[in-house]
Amino acid sequence: MKFANDHPYADPEAAARKLIEIANTVEAVQDGRIHVEKINWPFLKAGGSPDEYVAGLQTAIDRGWLEIHRSGTYVKFTQAGAELSPDRRAKSMIAGQGTFTAGNGRVGRGTK
16 A cells, blocks of 8 residues: 655656746846746645755756756746757747857847
């Protein structure tokens, strides 16, 4: 008899990838900022626990996919994180938010 349920995000790597997936669906505000409550709640609703959220967020930061503001209120995609989510980069360019690095290595800014 098994009492414990399997947690789909017990692996921090899986949790980090889920957070990137969720963050990619969120419309960034003011300079590419994504408020943590916009990724926290959907992660918990998807079956993740608070501990798995923290481990996933830390893994995403450690891997260089996200950076978190020192206040802890918002995250931003890094270039590496944007490459995991190609449509996030496209959304940023269309909306004129954030910076991106084009294939030629030049840093640019999206236009409206």
